[in-house]
Amino acid sequence: MKTLCIQDLTVRDGNQSLLATRMEREDILTLAAALDKAGYHSMEVWGGATFDAAYRFLNQSAWEILRDIRKAAPNTKLSMLLRGQNIVGYRHYDSDILERFIRLTIENGIDIIRCFDALNDIENVRHAFAYVKKYNAHLQAAIAYTVSPVHSNEYYIDLVKKYEELGADSICIKDMAGIISPENAGQLIRALKEVTDLPINLHSHTTAGLTQFVMVEAMKAGVDCVDGCISPFSGGTSHIADGTLLTIADQLGLSYTLNREALSDAYEVANKIADKYIAKGDYRTRSLISNPKIFEYQLPGGMLTNLISQLEEQGAADRLTEVLQEVPRVRKDMGYPPLVTPLSQMVGSQAVLNVLTGERYKVSPSEIKTYLTGGYGRPPARIAEDFRQKILGSDQPFVPSNADKLEPEYEKNFAYLEELLGRKPLEEEVVAYTIFPGPVEDYMRRNELSAGQPEESFVVDAKPAREPAANSAPKMQSANMKTYLITVGSEEYKVELEEVSQSS
Numbered sequence: 001m002k003t004l005c006i007q008d009l010t011v012r013d014g015n016q017s018l019l020a021t022r023m024e025r026e027d028i029l030t031l032a033a034a035l036d037k038a039g040y041h042s043m044e045v046w047g048g049a050t051f052d053a054a055y056r057f058l059n060q061s062a063w064e065i066l067r068d069i070r071k072a073a074p075n076t077k078l079s080m081l082l083r084g085q086n087i088v089g090y091r092h093y094d095s096d097i098l099e100r101f102i103r104l105t106i107e108n109g110i111d112i113i114r115c116f117d118a119l120n121d122i123e124n125v126r127h128a129f130a131y132v133k134k135y136n137a138h139l140q141a142a143i144a145y146t147v148s149p150v151h152s153n154e155y156y157i158d159l160v161k162k163y164e165e166l167g168a169d170s171i172c173i174k175d176m177a178g179i180i181s182p183e184n185a186g187q188l189i190r191a192l193k194e195v196t197d198l199p200i201n202l203h204s205h206t207t208a209g210l211t212q213f214v215m216v217e218a219m220k221a222g223v224d225c226v227d228g229c230i231s232p233f234s235g236g237t238s239h240i241a242d243g244t245l246l247t248i249a250d251q252l253g254l255s256y257t258l259n260r261e262a263l264s265d266a267y268e269v270a271n272k273i274a275d276k277y278i279a280k281g282d283y284r285t286r287s288l289i290s291n292p293k294i295f296e297y298q299l300p301g302g303m304l305t306n307l308i309s310q311l312e313e314q315g316a317a318d319r320l321t322e323v324l325q326e327v328p329r330v331r332k333d334m335g336y337p338p339l340v341t342p343l344s345q346m347v348g349s350q351a352v353l354n355v356l357t358g359e360r361y362k363v364s365p366s367e368i369k370t371y372l373t374g375g376y377g378r379p380p381a382r383i384a385e386d387f388r389q390k391i392l393g394s395d396q397p398f399v400p401s402n403a404d405k406l407e408p409e410y411e412k413n414f415a416y417l418e419e420l421l422g423r424k425p426l427e428e429e430v431v432a433y434t435i436f437p438g439p440v441e442d443y444m445r446r447n448e449l450s451a452g453q454p455e456e457s458f459v460v461d462a463k464p465a466r467e468p469a470a471n472s473a474p475k476m477q478s479a480n481m482k483t484y485l486i487t488v489g490s491e492e493y494k495v496e497l498e499e500v501s502q503s504s
Helices: 010-019 025-036 050-056 062-072 095-107 126-134 153-165 182-195 211-220 242-252 260-280 301-313 317-333 343-357 366-372 385-392 410-421 427-435 437-449
Strands: 005-008 042-047 077-082 112-115 138-144 170-175 200-204 225-228 481-488 491-498
Touching: 005 242, 010 025, 010 042, 010 050, 010 077, 025 042, 025 062, 025 260, 042 050, 042 062, 042 112, 050 062, 050 427, 050 437, 062 427, 077 095, 095 112, 095 126, 095 410, 095 427, 112 126, 126 138, 138 153, 153 170, 153 182, 170 182, 182 200, 182 211, 200 211, 211 225, 211 242, 225 242, 242 260, 301 317, 301 343, 317 343, 343 366, 366 385, 410 427, 410 437, 427 437
Parallel strands: 005 042, 005 225, 042 077, 077 112, 112 138, 138 170, 170 200, 200 225
Antiparallel strands: 481 491
16 A cells, blocks of 8 residues: 655745744744654745745845754654745755755754755756755755746756756655646656656645646546645645545545544644634635636735735735736746745736736736846746837847856855954855845844843844836826835835826
8 A cells, every 4th residue: 555645844934824924933943843743744934935035024034044943843844935046035045055055954853855946947956956965955946837838847847857957855745836737747758667767746736726636637647745734734726635635545545644533633733824814814715715716827826925015015905916817927928937035026016917907017016027037047938029028128148147247245144244243154144145135134233233221222233125127117296196015025115196096
């Protein structure tokens, strides 16, 4: 009888998809300790947006949280999500920073690193793969699964062959938007089984409402591992419930290692935590509604939750449908990139700007320009030259990013933090600052530089929202003027727009 392994994602992706990664430290640790008793193959607890959120929203060190999770869950392998040369940030970092990050991650308790690139560009994961192997962690090479005229099963088969050549220990089909069909889940897994002996893990969000059927076909096709969340953090933009996975496995005659009694105990713990965030209004209940239109929009669970949150905060929640309809149009213009971080934030934010300005590409973030000149790697499909010139304002060459040519940042950032802190910074502090300089510096100022000073005498320097890109329209003055703060990755753009009547 085949034994199915199950990975729980509650602490990382369930948190990210339903709470916009706002779960507090004590709740993270309580959940991790309860889940640790259930007998999972592994638990994904770190990476993705959790690193940024720790400093930006929780006033915590991401490294300290990881160490505490390791202590709280000593019996289960811990997994994290890594974005190749992007690490856990929103741009490419030099390979020295990448290697230091991976080594520190493994030293602090991570056993499995799920590594992918938003464009499935093999050059953007080559160094990361090598460092994961160098420091003896399990390398799970992930496909950023999407559907487009250029993304076929043959495309993914070729990608997996390259992953195997680079030393992958297992393969993940990372369906971040929940758009894989039950039929293609079975077809793709069977096709991959014919070309590789590596274990295959399926990761699929429940946004479209078909994941139960997807998992049935995946298990029939011989998938080795599947991802889920404890049920209070499952459904909608999150993942299928762990208990549902067990029921499917039972029906198909598959064995598993989970202890149902311990899983039931973990449910009670998770339910109380979910109730806390529902009461606070932080639990994104709108994200629990299944949306079959996601096959068109293709936004990943965490991005959809953050997009809803961003529009609500700007008083523009009524424009959500317009923004979602604009997303696939922007994606097509940009050469069909898979909508996963950081490309999902870039495409989503461009769609927001297109809708709010009332004119497509009137304002474009600098990240889009970087993408169009090769700074994020090679797009899956050719980008029309007239579109590039409209965004860039001129005919600029396309030069694919080369990690070996990125300027080293560690030493200059070490020197800056040494002057700022008045002591030698830790390696993990320099690495964190390099990836998220603003949030990490603010965290340091709040928690170290303010120590011993009267509260009223210490003020963190506010960093004003960055103005729109140079091709934006001149600032307008009108009684109907409204200011929007649009977040792209780790940057904030202040966009002042004149409200236009919907009937005009």
